[in-house]
Amino acid sequence: MFENLRGRALRASVAVSAGSAYLLFGYDQGVLGGLVSQPSFLGAIGNPSPTYLGTIVALYDIGCLVGCIIAAAWGNHFGRCRSIFWASIIMVIGATIQTTTYGAVQLIIGRLISGVGNGINTSTVPMYVSEISRTESRGRSLAVQMSLVIFGTVIAYWLDYGMVRNLSGEVVWRFPIAFQIFFALITISTILFLPESPRWLFAHDRREESTRAVSRLLGCDESDERVQKITCDMEEALMLERRQPKLDFRSLLKSKSQIKPARRLVLCFLIQFFQQWTGINVIAFYVTIVLESNVGLSKETSSLVAGIVQICFWCGTLPVIFLLDRLGRRIMLLSGSVALFLSMTLFTFGIAIDTTASAKLALAMLFCYEFSFGMSWNAIPWLYAPEITPLNLRHIGSALCALSEWLWTFVIAQMAPTAIANTGWKIWLLFDIMLLISFFFVFFFLPETSGKTLEEIDYIYVKPEVRYQLDEVSTSADHELSKSRSRVLVEDNSSAQT
Incomplete structure (x- = not known):
């Protein structure tokens, strides 16, 4: 069924x-968050x-x-599709064990097994x-997917809410x-x-398979100029990476590779x-x-x-779908940190004063906070790492x-209650401080990646003279356009070397 799909239809199937x-x-x-107070659920697990x-709830994160x-x-051995397939199988096994819990x-x-599958998937x-998205829409593609994450949370909350209010017995939590x-079955049957x-x-x-996959995703012939350009970019980036010293976990932090792999992995972490120390999961959980x-x-x-707050959160994920590739990653994160800091500060101020009027202010700021997070820090970290x-x-x-x-979800879930x-409003000061620090982290350490192919991003970290040396050893005429573009990228991003 999927073998004959090409172009937009194939990309839609992937989505x-x-x-x-x-x-x-x-x-x-x-x-599980909406079910942990149900008597039938608690009775089935021995009223812990x-x-x-x-x-029990937090062990999912482990x-x-x-x-x-x-x-x-x-993961690199199995490939992307097979990893997702087996991760989804693992999640089905975990969900089955949880559903039949006594x-x-x-x-x-069951929670641990489901967590393993979800860890592989995430x-x-x-x-x-x-990796399969076009450069000009890569941000939009990931933003759509992260919007679906929050929509999944909304579905879970309101399904729990409806089951609890309208039904009784074990079906309230087992279904x-x-x-x-x-x-999981949708992913298993398609991926x-x-x-x-x-x-x-x-x-x-x-x-050959790579070229064929590119042509199918773009909906054009393998001889098309766009396919050849992407192939040349991959060839050049792979050449650059293979010229660097071979890395393993032991030597990674000591590496002096020109493409700065250790620095980039630290940024991923x-x-x-x-993202987690914005306080989002304290509010979400x-x-x-x-x-x-x-x-x-x-x-x-x-x-x-709480259900309306979840819907507000999801609504915040919609504008970023249209703005992320236009405005870029940095400006969305920076503006998000500012909006979240102001919202969190006024929320903290409102609950600290503890009057009827200040409580209304705190509630309003909670909605602003959720919407602002959805527009900024929700999706971009997941996009930025790959x-x-x-x-x-x-x-x-x-x-x-x-x-x-x-890791930080587990830590925060354990400490938050x-x-x-014990601290009341004072705990929110911690997240205020972290939001302020996050602004400077983004400003000083995260280069812009919007509008660049995944191969071009390597050259943000490579010194200009090294890039020129690579150009000199590459004699293929097919690389000329890529060389010119890469030199411009190096000059534009030379400030990222510090």
């Missing part, structure tokens, strides 16, 4: 398959203490960490989407947990019929670090607690408002980015 994996990502994150229950490590170690240990095992899917299998990443194929010396404890709403009102890393380390960079996400209960 559906990858998008289903992203819906599963968001849905799986949110589905709040601390034990929190650990599974995701393991999945990221697996993706970093073996004890805390069984639920923990390490691989952004990389796959980035929402089982429903995640639906998204192996879609083209493998042309860049992965090219790096593994399967160049740090950009997700700053514990929004009802925040609304009750900090804003002063009733439990029923808090549940309803963009900023060289081809031979892209699987590691993407996995490191996802690992950072799940206690922090909210």
Whole structure:
């Protein structure tokens, strides 16, 4: 069915398959949050203490960490499509174990297994989407996928809400947990019929298949100038990367390679670090607690408002689809840090004063915060990591980015309930400070990647004289256009060397 698809139809099929994996990502994150207070659910797992229950929920993140490590170690061997396929199979197994749960240990095992699959997927899917997208729409493609993540969270929240309010018994929690299998099955049934990443194929010396995949994705003949240009770019970037000393985990941090791989991997880790320390997951996981404890709403009102907050968050992910490739990554992140800092500061001010009027201010700022995060820090870190890393380390960079996400998600999920209960409004000052630091991190350390092919981004980090040496040893006439463009890129981005 998919073999004859070309051009826009093929790219749409890829978007559906990858998008289903992203819906599963968001849905799986949110589905258990609305069920942990249900008597039938708690009874099935032995009525654990709040601390034990929190650990059960958070262990999902540990599974995701393991999945990221697996993706970093073996993802490049299996390829993008096969990694996504097996990750989705793993998630089906984990979801089945959770759905049939009759004890805390069984639920923990299911959560850990699902986490492993999701860790592999979150390490691989952004990389796959980035590598097969056209340069001019790469940001839009990833922004659409990350919008689906939040939409998956919205589906999970409102499905839980509807089941809890209208039904009773074990179906209230077993059906929402089982429903995640639906998204995984869509990806499983489609991903192996879609083209493998042309860049992965090219790096593994399967160049004819790579050229064929590029021509299918662009919807043109293999002899087309656009296909030849992309092939030349991949050849040149691969040549540059292979001229550098061979790297392994032991020597990576000591590497003096001209393309600065260690620096780029550190950026992959740090950009997700700053994303998590904006405070988004404290609000996402514990929004009802925040609304009750900090804003002063009733439990029923808090549940309803929390659902509206999730919808506001998703609405914030829509404008970035149209703005990211036009405005660039840096300006979206910088403006996002400013908007989030102002929103968080006024939110903190509102709950600290603790009056009726200030509570309304805090609630309004919560909506502004969610919308601003959706427009900026939600999608860009997931896009930036596969963009900023060289081809031979892209699987590691993407996995490191996802690992950072799940590591700090686990830390924040563990500390947040206690922090909210014991410090009140003061905990939000920590996120204010981190948002301020994030602005300077982006300003001084993150170069712009918008409008550049993945191969051209290598030259941001290469000194001009080294780039010229590479040009001199390349005698192919097909590279002349690429050389001219690369020299311009080096000159334009020479400030990124510091």
